[in-house]
Amino acid sequence: MKLRIYAIAYLIFLYAPIALLPVFAFNDATIIAFPLSGFTTDWFGELLTNKSLHTAVGNSLFIAIMTAILSTLLGICAARAGAMYRFPVKAGIMGFIMLPLVLPEIIVAVSLLIVVVQIFGWGLSNWTIIAAHVLICTPFCIAILNGAFQNLDPSMEEAAMDLGESRFGAFRTVTLPLVMPGIISSMLIAFTISLDEFIIAFFLSGVSPTMPVYIWGLLRFPASLPVVMALGTILVALSIILLTIAEILRRRGMARAGVAEKGGFL
Amino acid sequence: MWRRLTATEGGRGLLMVSPPFFYALLLMAVPLGAIVLFSFWTQDFMALDTTFTLDNYREVSEKPIYRALLERSLYVSACVTAVTVILAFPVAYFVSFHVRPERKSLWLFLITIPFWTSYLIRVFLWKVILGYNGVINTGLINVGLIDEPLTFILYNVNAVIITLAHAFAPFAILPIFVALEKIDRSLLEASQDLGESKVMTFFRVTLPLAMPGVVAAVLIVFIPTIGDYVTPELMGGAGGKLIANMIQTQFLALNNAPLGAALAVVAMVCVTVIALVFVLLNRRWLKGRS
Numbered sequence: 001m002k003l004r005i006y007a008i009a010y011l012i013f014l015y016a017p018i019a020l021l022p023v024f025a026f027n028d029a030t031i032i033a034f035p036l037s038g039f040t041t042d043w044f045g046e047l048l049t050n051k052s053l054h055t056a057v058g059n060s061l062f063i064a065i066m067t068a069i070l071s072t073l074l075g076i077c078a079a080r081a082g083a084m085y086r087f088p089v090k091a092g093i094m095g096f097i098m099l100p101l102v103l104p105e106i107i108v109a110v111s112l113l114i115v116v117v118q119i120f121g122w123g124l125s126n127w128t129i130i131a132a133h134v135l136i137c138t139p140f141c142i143a144i145l146n147g148a149f150q151n152l153d154p155s156m157e158e159a160a161m162d163l164g165e166s167r168f169g170a171f172r173t174v175t176l177p178l179v180m181p182g183i184i185s186s187m188l189i190a191f192t193i194s195l196d197e198f199i200i201a202f203f204l205s206g207v208s209p210t211m212p213v214y215i216w217g218l219l220r221f222p223a224s225l226p227v228v229m230a231l232g233t234i235l236v237a238l239s240i241i242l243l244t245i246a247e248i249l250r251r252r253g254m255a256r257a258g259v260a261e262k263g264g265f266l
Numbered sequence: 267m268w269r270r271l272t273a274t275e276g277g278r279g280l281l282m283v284s285p286p287f288f289y290a291l292l293l294m295a296v297p298l299g300a301i302v303l304f305s306f307w308t309q310d311f312m313a314l315d316t317t318f319t320l321d322n323y324r325e326v327s328e329k330p331i332y333r334a335l336l337e338r339s340l341y342v343s344a345c346v347t348a349v350t351v352i353l354a355f356p357v358a359y360f361v362s363f364h365v366r367p368e369r370k371s372l373w374l375f376l377i378t379i380p381f382w383t384s385y386l387i388r389v390f391l392w393k394v395i396l397g398y399n400g401v402i403n404t405g406l407i408n409v410g411l412i413d414e415p416l417t418f419i420l421y422n423v424n425a426v427i428i429t430l431a432h433a434f435a436p437f438a439i440l441p442i443f444v445a446l447e448k449i450d451r452s453l454l455e456a457s458q459d460l461g462e463s464k465v466m467t468f469f470r471v472t473l474p475l476a477m478p479g480v481v482a483a484v485l486i487v488f489i490p491t492i493g494d495y496v497t498p499e500l501m502g503g504a505g506g507k508l509i510a511n512m513i514q515t516q517f518l519a520l521n522n523a524p525l526g527a528a529l530a531v532v533a534m535v536c537v538t539v540i541a542l543v544f545v546l547l548n549r550r551w552l553k554g555r556s
Contacts, residue, residue: 003360007373010357014380014435017391020401024394031399074286085279097286100294102486104493104537106510110517110530111297114304118314118523135293138286192382198496203517215386219500232387239383247375 018236025229030222043230050227056214060195063126063210067133067194068187074134075141075186076179082142083149101139108132109203116204124206132200137190144189148182148253181253188246192239305528309521322528332512332529339492339509340536342423346430347488351480353431354438358479359472361439362446374443381436389497392429396420396501421503429497434490438483445479446472474552481548485541492537509533 028038047053078097081087100108112132116122152175160170198212205213215231218224272278305322308315326332361373380388395401396419403415419425449472457467495510502508509529516526 003356003364007357007360010353010435011376013432014377016401017388017395017432018380018383020391020394021387074289077282077284078286081279081283085275085282087276087279087283090279093283093287096295097283097290099290102489103294104490104510104534106493106495106513107298107301107530107534108294110513110523110526111301112293113517114300114523114527115297118304119300131293135290138289142286189382196382196385198386199494203514212384212386216496219386219390228387228390232384235387236383240379243375243379243382247371251371 021229021233021236024226025233027226027229030226043226044234046227047230047234053211053214053231056209056211059126059205059208060211063129063133063201064191064194066130067137068191070130071134071137071141071190072145072183072186074138075145076183078138078142079145079149080175082146083152084154098139098142100136103136105136105197105199106203108136109200112200113203124204126206126210128204128206129201129210132204133190133194133197136197136200137193140189140193141186144186144250145179145182147250148179148256152178178256179253181249181256185246185250185253188242188249192242192246196235196239301527301530304524305531307524309524314524322525323532325525326528326532332509332532335507335509335512336533336536338423339533340540342426342430342498342508343488343491343537345427346434346491347484349427349431350434350438350487351442351483354435354483355442355476355480358439358442358446362443374440377439378436381433385433386496388433389429389500392425392432393420393500396425396428420501421506423502423506425501425503426498426506426508429501430491430494433494433497434487437486437490441482441486442476442479445476445482449475477548477552481545484544488544489537489541492533 023036025043026039026041027036028040028042029036078094082090082094087093109132112128116124116128122128156174157167157170160174161167165173196212198216201210201213202216209217215228218228272281306318306320308317308319308321357377361370361377365373393400397403398415398417398420400420402419403412406412407415419428453471453475454467457471458464462470492508493510495508495514498506498508498511510533513526513529513533516522516529
């Protein structure tokens with residue numbers, strides 16, 4: 001009982017900052033502090049007219065979509081290899097692929113910055129951010145896809161091949177439908193991570209910033225803070241919707257693969 | 267060649283794993299190598315001087331500011347790790363032992379949601395909570411507990427620790443939860459049947475068995491926190507800047523990539539050595555018990 005109270009208090013601690021977002025997004029004052037002064041939807045209106053914000057959101061959406069697709073493709077390869085094959089130095093290779101999970105983001109950012117700018121002399125663009133985001137998202141995709149690929153019976157594909165399907169055909173017609181919920185769930189998670197990522201994007205963005213980099217710029221100007229609160233409210237609502245869909249699909253995928261629910265994304 | 271590779275299970279497995287493996291090799295291992303290489307070079311205004319030298323490391327070890335920043339960073343990372351893991355353990359324990367199985371994933375989902383939502387804005391909101399006219403100060407003044415706003419909770423190291431502990435909470439809960447889930451419940455019953463109290467059962471059975479999860483939680487919090495520069499920038503004030511802020515400044519503001527690279531290498535080596543020592547000590551502790 002005491003533990004339950006503690007756990008609920010802990011949840012309140014986790015949600016406290018997010019709960020404040022809508023409070024200030026609808027507050028009719030330019031200063032983000034108590035006491036509140038009145039209700040307004042002006043800050044949301046300002047979001048609609050801000051051109052540079054729209055460009056930043058466009059960049060972020062492009063990066064997030066490409067990252068979701070590419071990291072999920074890499075994740076499928078790794079999860080399938082991990083779940084269905086035995087091969088030399090398997091544990092070492094899988095551990096190496098999962099390593100970006102614990103690598104500090106600033107290290108990923110500066111090391112890629114050195115390679116791209118100083119060694120190759122290329123310019124920075126949305127693609128440099130995509131390359132880095134795919135690196136950090138792939139381990140998360142693998143963690144989710146493992147749930148879908150585990151306990152998938154390899155003999156089902158073999159049966160399809162015995163009946164005349166090619167190796168890829170067997171994968172497409174037998175395995176793919178079974179792991180599809182996991183794939184979509186993995187894409188949604190990668191999309192959410194990429195859309196929100198700041199540290200790497202700050203180092204690697206070219207002339208036109210991503211949305212978090214743009215928000216970072218706004219945080220320096222007290223007058224623009226209520227707009228940031230409004231934007232944040234929309235983002236939080238959007239990520240909660242995406243994550244809920246991802247979670248439902250992930251569970252459906254686990255159920256299709258016949259794995260008992262263990263819970264959690266990681 | 268292709269035929270030989272696809273003929274065996276091992277070959278097919280290697281082929282399948284090669285795209286993510288080469289991606290990680292090219293975009294992680296090679297750039298990490300480049301950082302190390304760069305740290306032995308020097309920046310000469312706009313041009314790079316590629317003669318091998320230890321000058322950057324000499325500068326890092328001699329200038330007191332780098333040493334101070336590194337020590338403070340390690341201290342903050344250690345505090346964040348301790349706070350996060352200690353606060354997270356009871357939650358993981360509660361979800362694993364006291365929540366009905368069909369409700370567990372709902373709890374985990376609720377715990378992970380805040381972690382995926384707008385990191386920058388979340389950090390900024392801690393400023394709103396801890397600030398001079400913030401939630402805590404106005405709340406405490408209205409209740410009548412204090413007359414003057416508290417100032418020791420913003421723009422210093424404490425604020426950085428609170429904010430980071432909040433940001434990394436799910437990272438600590440999930441590995442501990444997974445380890446607790448794996449514990450065979452009959453072992454706990456056996457311990458109590460043999461006369462141990464509930465508290466002693468926890469310390470002699472549950473905790474040692476949960477240790478792999480705790481170690482994973484420590485590593486997954488301790489290592490990445492060293493690389494965060496957003497929280498110290500927004501919450502730390504003048505006295506709360508960390509090594510990551512200095513790395514960022516060297517790369518982006520001062521255009522001294524080699525010195526920044528040396529700082530990054532030193533920070534990574536420190537963190538890795540501390541993490542390894544921690545893992546070894548923990549192994550020895552677990553061995554000493556059995």
